[in-house]
Every structure is written in C-alpha cells, then in structure tokens.
Amino acid sequence: MAAGTAAALAFLSQESRARTGGIGGLRVPAPVTMDSFFFGCELSGHTRSFTFKVEEEDDAEHVLALTMLCLTEGAKDECNVVEVVARNHDHQEIAVPVANLKLSCQPMLSLDDFQLQPPVTFRLKSGSGPVRITGRHQIVTISNDVSEEEESEEEGSEEEEAELCSILPAKKQGGRP
Numbered sequence: 001m002a003a004g005t006a007a008a009l010a011f012l013s014q015e016s017r018a019r020t021g022g023i024g025g026l027r028v029p030a031p032v033t034m035d036s037f038f039f040g041c042e043l044s045g046h047t048r049s050f051t052f053k054v055e056e057e058d059d060a061e062h063v064l065a066l067t068m069l070c071l072t073e074g075a076k077d078e079c080n081v082v083e084v085v086a087r088n089h090d091h092q093e094i095a096v097p098v099a100n101l102k103l104s105c106q107p108m109l110s111l112d113d114f115q116l117q118p119p120v121t122f123r124l125k126s127g128s129g130p131v132r133i134t135g136r137h138q139i140v141t142i143s144n145d146v147s148e149e150e151e152s153e154e155e156g157s158e159e160e161e162a163e164l165c166s167i168l169p170a171k172k173q174g175g176r177p
C-alpha cells in the first residue's frame with residue numbers, strides 16, 4: 001500500500017473512531033473500506049474531451065489519482081497540450097494545462113498520483129494526439145451501519161463492564177486502636 005494511501009486510511013480511521021465515540025468510549029469504530037479501480041481514457045482529434053464523473057447520490061469519497069499521460073501509436077511530432085477542467089475551493093470552474101507532450105522531446109509525463117475530485121474534464125487543447133491518460137479511481141466508504149449482532153455484543157459488553165467495575169466498601173476490622 002502506498003504511503004499516501006496508508007496515511008489517508010489512517011486519518012479516515014481516526015475520524016471514524018471520533019465520530020462513533022470509539023476513542024475512550026465503548027463503541028466499535030465504523031469500518032472504512034477503500035476500493036481502487038484502474039482508470040484510462042484517450043484524447044485525440046476525434047475525441048477532444050473526456051469527463052470523469054460519479055453519481056451525486058453516492059455517499060462515498062471519490063478521488064481520481066492520475067499516474068501518467070503519454071502519446072500513443074500514431075502520434076505526430078507536434079505539441080499536444082492537455083488541460084484539466086475542474087472546480088476550485090470556491091466551486092468555480094477552472095482550466096489548468098497539465099501536460100505539453102511532443103513525440104521528439106517529451107512523449108510521456110509521470111504525474112505521481114496527481115489527485116483530483118470529480119467531476120473532472122480532460123481536454124486536448126492543441127495537437128491531434130492520441131494521448132492516453134491513466135490513473136486510479138479510489139473510492140473510500142465509511143460504513144455507519146451497525147448490525148443487530150454488533151449492537152447486542154455492545155450491550156453485553158457494557159453489562160459485563162458494569163459488573164466488573166463495581167466498588168465494594170472497605171470492611172472495618174475490630175480490635176485495633
């Protein structure tokens with residue numbers, strides 16, 4: 001597991017424990033699941049843009065981690081500028097060029113897990129490509145569902161802990177001054 005992924009998972013795990021009262025409390029932290037799926041798309045003269053989006057009703061956290069952009073077979077020796085259109089912190093749409101690829105000098109670019117929040121649109125601003133974009137679609141889900149079995153186990157452990165924690169008064173010993 002990558003260090004960044006492990007750190008994010010640790011943070012989410014701490015956050016879920018805090019939300020469910022798991023730190024210093026009796027509740028079990030909400031389980032965190034992380035799924036990762038391969039992502040790829042190709043931009044060319046025929047397909048100049050591609051939009052990656054997820055369902056709005058989904059409660060999971062989605063991240064698109066880009067790993068590489070590269071020119072593929074059939075590319076001409078011309079500048080191929082790829083830009084990303086996404087939303088900034090004020091939810092305003094912003095377009096930023098992320099790569100300028102040319103077959104003779106820079107046919108590929110490693111992005112080292114450049115992370116974006118969907119929806120994201122990739123556009124071939126100039127050139128005819130084809131440019132392949134690859135990465136991972138990561139889905140982090142924090143489950144707040146507690147099954148009946150877990151609830152009864154929690155109630156049983158609370159009763160046992162109450163029995164163990166009772167304090168009896170000290171007995172007086174007679175005959176000592």
